[in-house]
Each structure stands twice: as C-alpha cells, then as structure tokens.
Amino acid sequence: MKKITARQRQMLWILLGVKEEITAAEIAGSTGVSVRTVHREMEDIEQLLGDFGLDLIRKSGKGIALSGSEDALAELRLFLREEKPAEYSGEDRKIYELCTLLEAEEPVKLFTLAHSLKVTVATISYDLDELEPWVRKFGLELVRRRGYGVEIAGLEADKRRAICRLAAEHLDLSDLVGHAPRSESNPVFRLLLTTVGKGRLMTVESILWDMEWKWTAELPEIVYMEMLLGLAVTTRRIEIGRGIEIGRGIKSGEDAGFSRVSDHLSIAGAEQFVKRLEAALGQEFARAEILYMAGLFDRVQESFSSSGIAYGDIELMEIVYRLTESVAKRTGLPFQRDRSLREGLLEHMDPALKRIREGTRIRNPLLGPIRKDYDYLFTIVRAAAQDIGLELTIPDEEIGFLVMHFGASTERLNQLKRSVRAILVCASGLSSSRLLATRLAKEMPQIEVLGNISWYEAARLPGTDYDLIISTIDLPIGKERYIKISPLLTGEEIEKLLSYIQNITLKNREPASPGESDQPVREEAAALDRLKSYKGILDEAVSLLERFRFHPLDNTGLSLSRTLAGMLELLNGSGVVGDADILLERLLERERMASQVIPDTGLALFHTRSSHVHMSSLTLYRLSQPVLLEGGTEVRVILLMLAPRRLSKESLEVLSEISALLLNSELVKLLEERTEPEIRRYLSSELLHFFENKM
Known part of the structure; x- marks a missing residue:
C-alpha cells in the first residue's frame, strides 16, 4: 500500500467526519490549500480507498463523499490512526519542538528530538536557529549547550504567552471547540492541542459563562477566545507542575497585572472563578495563580474598554479613511458612503495591525478562493494598502480579509422580506460574516439573516430564536443543528444550503395553528428594540x-x-x-x-x-x-x-x-x-x- 502524506491523511479525516457531501472549497478552507490542490490530491486518495473497498463519490453541484460499508470505513479509521505520515513538514517539526521544549521540565537532548521526528541532529539544529528569534519575542531564551541539551528558559508567565501565540498562529476555532478531525490526522496537532489544554477548555469556558459577568458578554469573540485560551493554558501548566510562584513570573499583585492605572476590579471575581474551577477540575490553585488570572481579566477589560468601536483612535480612523478613499478612486464605487464598511474596517484593523506589528502569523484559509473569485478587487485593495504608507508589510492573508469587507460592501443590497430566519457564525469575524450575509441576500433572498454571533453563543441559543444556524466552522453542537459552508458561498454550497433548508429546516419547523403564529409578536419585539x-x-x-x-x-x-x-x-x-x-x-x-x-x-x-x-x-x-x-x-x-x-x-x-x-x-x-x-x-x-x- 502506498505511503500517504500528512495532507492526504487530513483530507481523509475531513471526509470521514461528515455525513453528507462536502465541497472542495470547504476542504481547501480546512486544510489551507487551493481548490485545485484538493482535486489533485483526490486522485491519489481515490486509489488508496480502493484498497479498502471504498469509493470516492463526486457529485456536480453537491460535493465529495466517501461510499462503502461501515466495516470498511472503520478499517480506514484504524489505518489512519496507526499509519505514520510519510514525513513531517518543516512547520510541523517546529511546532513539535516548541511544544516539547515548553513542556519539558529539564533540557532535552537534540538526539531525542531527531529520533522522534525521524530527521538528523543537523536538521533539528537548523530548526532551532530559525526558532530562536520567535522565542526571544516573549522574553525567553533558547539555551543550547553541548552535552547539556536544549531548553527554553524564562519566566512562566512568558512561556504561557508563547504557548497562546503558538496556538493562535497554528490552530483554528474548529480545532479548539469543534469536532474537527485534524488532531486525529496529525500527531503534531494532537501535541499542540494537549499543550494548550484543549481537554479542559470547554469546562473552563462553561464556568466562565456561568459567572454571568456583564463585561465578558460585551467582549468581541476574538478577545473572548484569547482570554479563554489563556485560562486553558493556565490549567494545563498547573496540571504538569508549571505553576507561577510569587517572585518568579510575578513579584507582587502589581506585576500580575495591576498597574497604578488599574481599577482593581478583578481580584474578587478571579477568586470566585477559581473556586468553581477547583471544584470542577479537582486541582488547587495557588494565590499566585489567582493574581495571575485577575491580571488577565483586568488587562482584557482595560484593552477592550479603551477601544470600544475604535472610537477616538484618530490614527486608525485616518488609515481606514485613506484606504477607503484609495479603493473608491480605483473602482469608482462610493465606498465612503458605506458606514457599515467603515465600522467593520475599524473593528477589524485595530487587532489586525497589532498582530502584524507583533509579527504574529496571520492565517486565512480562504485566501485561495478569495483570490480566485475577487482577483480584480484583491489587486486593487493590495495597491491601496501600499499607497497609504503604513511602513508595514501587509501579508496577502490580511489583504484577503480586507477584500472580504470591500466585497461585502460591493454586494450589499436592500433587505428583502425573508421566510427563513438564520444566524451566522463566522470564525474570521466581521469580514467573513458580512460577506456571507450579503452573498446570502443576493443569492438566497428567502433567508433572513438575524445577525452574527460567536460559537459559544450559538451553543446556548434557544432553538425558538432561529430556524437555521449557518456556520463557517465546526461547532460544539450536534451536526443536525447547523450547516457548515464557506463565506464565499459557492454554487455547490448554494445547492447544499437549499437542500438543507428544504429537507431539514422546513420539515423540523412545526406549522403554527391558525391564529397562533408568533410572527406579529416577533415583529413587535424587533420594532421595540x-x-x-x-x-x-x-x-x-x-x-x-x-x-x-x-x-x-x-x-x-x-x-x-x-x-x-x-x-x-x-x-x-x-x-x-x-x-x-x-x-x-x-x-x-x-x-x-x-x-x-x-x-x-x-x-x-x-x-x-x-x-x-x-x-x-x-x-x-x-x-x-x-x-x-x-x-x-x-x-x-x-x-x-x-x-x-x-x-x-x-x-x-x-x-x-x-x-x-x-x-x-x-x-x-x-x-x-x-x-x-x-x-x-x-x-x-x-x-x-x-x-x-x-x-
């Protein structure tokens, strides 16, 4: 049997994880490759499936699916779990090395890393040379001595920041909160998910939600997720004995995040949160950890409350103004009049520019489809971004997100009367949600988009509040409760969505008795709001x-x-x-x-x-x-x-x-x-x- 690559393994797990057809665009988005690459890989995958007595079904307008007996599918799953990929990519090796070193209690020998990754010691040494600048960004030191081994030395709080950044650069929301199979397909991602504490992340999130703090409900999803990731990493570090000590990592309450300008509001809340966390996880948290979490809560509130809807940030507003003017001049379209575009760009660009300045890798799994479907607009937005003179190199991944904002503005139409109420969940925030909403308005006017919510709100939203959840990511809820598509809404996905609405949504919606329709009530409530x-x-x-x-x-x-x-x-x-x-x-x-x-x-x-x-x-x-x-x-x-x-x-x-x-x-x-x-x-x-x- 032919050896399979890590990418092919990942695609097979995606196919095994869906009950119906999945489009090539969705597979491309989940694996970070182009649609063309997906179709090319399917040729080799189809040959492999023949050895298991399975078929690869490709239906025009619907997508791709596996076909065969349950025994054959079970045999394929067993093979994928046991079979090692042909080789680790350079990126996979670096993730493995960082996770191993950040979790290690003592120096790790280069030979040990080389043996685990099946490469030479020279290759590991070269990887470490490339990783050293990344490690230094967090105030940490990559210590390498002959006969001693290699270790990452520094404060525990800085190591936690590094782990959170590593997760942000390499994991999607689907990896962290959904039922995505990527962790099963790649042992490196299993290791990374273990390092960030995924096993306890949903428990931590549930407790965080149950605290019913008003300020957490007001956080943007990306900020909420960053905070949740920080808390999950904290529980994992304590679990493996890497706790923060007073005098190491933090010297006092002030070093835990309480500067002179802090409002000192978070210590009591952190104490209540930790008390519930201890009961749920069965582990104790030292006083230093309570101060650390209080500092985390305080910094999140301070950073968010100072930005709001980016009000008062004249530098950012000037950037958005010049970018919009430049794109408008090149296209002849009146983007300046679109307040929704301006607000969306303000909310998106503030954290985006911060990530670029910090050197954080930006991931955009939709870059390939965006460049294909919006090639003309992509070229214009990239030129406009260069014109405004930011003294920053804006990567194509970020240009892709900006194109989605302008694409949504281009396609924005007046709302029509709808018959199916839909909620959107989009991992990339406002850019993807607005593009998807306008694409839906154009292609499927029978759908009324009620709004865009976070994955954790979707998991708790009463079914009576909507008819349909449309998501661009895997959600931690039953597959029958939502449909997953891409923000670009391809022709295949339109057919898939129509089929879902006709065969599931409308059938599940109980007809109202004469005189009992709640539509007038909903309209009155919306009018009052x-x-x-x-x-x-x-x-x-x-x-x-x-x-x-x-x-x-x-x-x-x-x-x-x-x-x-x-x-x-x-x-x-x-x-x-x-x-x-x-x-x-x-x-x-x-x-x-x-x-x-x-x-x-x-x-x-x-x-x-x-x-x-x-x-x-x-x-x-x-x-x-x-x-x-x-x-x-x-x-x-x-x-x-x-x-x-x-x-x-x-x-x-x-x-x-x-x-x-x-x-x-x-x-x-x-x-x-x-x-x-x-x-x-x-x-x-x-x-x-x-x-x-x-x-």
Missing part, C-alpha cells in the same frame, strides 16, 4: 452636546502633564470626573502609546474610558501656548473626550461618529477658531444626519 436603539442614540447625542463646553486655558510654562491636570480641574463640580489622578495617568499613557494629533493640524484628541468617569463628556481647550506631545509635535487646541467604562452600543456609536468627524477639515477649523455655539450647531447637524441614516 429598534425604537430603544434610536432613543439611546438620541439621548446620548443630546446629553453630550448639552454638556459640551469650550475653555481657554492659560498653560504658560506648564508641561503636558500639568496642562492635562488643569483641563481635568475645570471639570470639577460637573459630575463627570471621579478620581482625576487616575484619569490623568490614563491620558498620558495613551499619548505614550500612540499620537493623539489630528493629521496636518494643531489639534489633538485626548480620550479615555474608565469607571472613574461618571458620564460622557466632550470639552474643548485652546491653550495660551503650544504644548509638546510625544514625537515632538506641538498642538494649541485639545479636544477632551471622556466616557464611562460601561457604555451602551448606541453611546459608543455616537462617540465613534464624533471621532470620525474630526477627519473633516471644516470641523477642525471650527474647533481651532470659532465659538462654542457654532461648534455645537455643526455637531448637532452632523449627528442628526447620522441618526437619520440609521433609520
């Missing part, structure tokens, strides 16, 4: 504009810190500010992180969100003399935007809209030169226009 949303936007806009104030400020001889302190002092008695010292630290910290200056102006936007802000506030200060910011830039005018940590979606939208308006030269001129009533009138007019467009 929209009215509440509109009211929230209006209330926030009106209260913010009514509180808007302009102050001239004499800052002669004052530093930036003392100037900001003077600005905050003028807010005393307004009911806006609690602890002004903490707010001052936050404003200075944000300025150190990124420029607050509006490009090509003498105006800066200083902003923060904190529990020490009691209500949203917008105030303008014109200084008697320029103040010097980080990077040597001088400004004479500062707009101060403050908001509470907990904010409604509607309030965030209003703040984000005001931030976006700062890219308008007319508003900048008003802020620099005109009176308070004139500025308020302009903002009122623009926010009214924003509100009218929401309706």
